[in-house]
Amino acid sequence: MADRKTHQSLTPEEQKRRRKRSLALALTLGTLVLLFYVVTIAKLGPGVLQRPM
Amino acid sequence: MSTMSNSLAETHVESLATAGLSQGDVSDFFALLKPRVMFLVVFTALVGMVVSPSNVHPVVAFVSLLMIAVGGGASGALNMWWDADIDAVMTRTRKRPIPAGKIQPGEALAFGVTLAFGSVIILGLVSNWLAAGLLAFTIFFYVVVYSMWLKRTTQQNIVIGGAAGALPPIVAQAAVTGHVALDSVVLFAIIFMWTPPHFWALALVKSGDYQRAGIPMMPNVSGPDATRFQILAYTILLAPLGMAPVALGFGGLAYAIMSLVGGFGMLALAVQVYRLRQGEPAMRVAQQLFGFSILYLFLLFATLLVEHGFGFFRPVFG
Numbered sequence: 001m002a003d004r005k006t007h008q009s010l011t012p013e014e015q016k017r018r019r020k021r022s023l024a025l026a027l028t029l030g031t032l033v034l035l036f037y038v039v040t041i042a043k044l045g046p047g048v049l050q051r052p053m
Numbered sequence: 054m055s056t057m058s059n060s061l062a063e064t065h066v067e068s069l070a071t072a073g074l075s076q077g078d079v080s081d082f083f084a085l086l087k088p089r090v091m092f093l094v095v096f097t098a099l100v101g102m103v104v105s106p107s108n109v110h111p112v113v114a115f116v117s118l119l120m121i122a123v124g125g126g127a128s129g130a131l132n133m134w135w136d137a138d139i140d141a142v143m144t145r146t147r148k149r150p151i152p153a154g155k156i157q158p159g160e161a162l163a164f165g166v167t168l169a170f171g172s173v174i175i176l177g178l179v180s181n182w183l184a185a186g187l188l189a190f191t192i193f194f195y196v197v198v199y200s201m202w203l204k205r206t207t208q209q210n211i212v213i214g215g216a217a218g219a220l221p222p223i224v225a226q227a228a229v230t231g232h233v234a235l236d237s238v239v240l241f242a243i244i245f246m247w248t249p250p251h252f253w254a255l256a257l258v259k260s261g262d263y264q265r266a267g268i269p270m271m272p273n274v275s276g277p278d279a280t281r282f283q284i285l286a287y288t289i290l291l292a293p294l295g296m297a298p299v300a301l302g303f304g305g306l307a308y309a310i311m312s313l314v315g316g317f318g319m320l321a322l323a324v325q326v327y328r329l330r331q332g333e334p335a336m337r338v339a340q341q342l343f344g345f346s347i348l349y350l351f352l353l354f355a356t357l358l359v360e361h362g363f364g365f366f367r368p369v370f371g
Binding site: 010014017018020021024035038039042043 | 179
């Protein structure tokens with residue numbers, strides 16, 4: 001309960017900073033997903049679809 | 054009811070920190086990475102890559118470079134976490150995020166450790182584990198050997214600690230070739246030998262800062278004159294070493310000219326620093342050497358980058 005009160009008392013400036021941090025984190029995670037995908041394709045090359053069934 | 058509100062207000066900032074909610078802005082976290090140092094890391098690592106003949110995929114090379122940069126940033130964040138107390142008393146560093154109260158030390162530690170492990174693991178998976186091991190060693194050397202041990206105990210702190218700043222070309226070469234060759238070791242040696250004259254020139258100007266923080270930099274321990282002699286000695290070794298890439302065949306004609314002219318420039322300023330010991334002119338020439346040393350290293354590596362990265366390589370011999 002006390003924790004909830006603390007979170008509710010964030011000033012607008014603090015809320016703005018938290019939103020920016022969340023966006024930066026989301027962007028970083030998205031970039032990592034894209035990076036892993038591109039690296040996988042780059043390392044496997046055309047062989048990505050040629051594997052024994 | 055009013056008493057309860059007051060109590061909540063008083064504990065507001067404290068609660069945010071203890072509840073794990075950061076107060077820092079994104080730019081504060083970016084500042085923890087020491088962006089200028091990170092640029093130098095990326096730049097020297099890129100040169101380490103381009104001088105190494107390899108047929109690695111450009112995407113793999115790019116991600117490797119990115120991970121070396123992130124590893125460098127992690128070192129910076131961990132250094133700021135450990136050195137927050139001395140950063141607070143030095144004019145040059147007191148506006149950093151931790152002493153400025155924008156980021157809690159624990160946040161910087163968590164941020165740095167996460168980036169350090171992340172960069173090493175991803176580099177290992179993307180390129181090879183030799184490069185990842187070298188990156189891990191670089192971070193360990195900078196944070197533990199330099200920041201935690203040498204920096205506050207010996208005047209040779211930046212000489213030995215300089216190895217961490219000199220390693221990126223070796224890590225980069227290992228990432229694209231899978232081994233460490235003489236080329237990148239020579240680049241390592243150039244940065245290693247460049248570090249003492251560069252930092253001691255700054256230490257001569259900022260000796261008051263280091264004195265207040267209790268850091269045993271050479272001007273505070275052995276005195277300014279001994280420091281001037283050491284600057285000259287290291288520069289005498291640095292100038293010919295800067296030309297070693299020409300002798301080894303990976304520095305072309307442009308590099309030969311640049312390293313010769315730059316080496317003479319460094320030597321001329323080091324001699325001036327050695328001779329001028331009093332008052333404003335002494336400070337001014339030390340400041341000039343500090344500035345020129347940055348330009349010198351930048352030009353040496355930029356020339357190698359242009360020669361190898363853009364096909365301007367013209368051999369000096371043969």
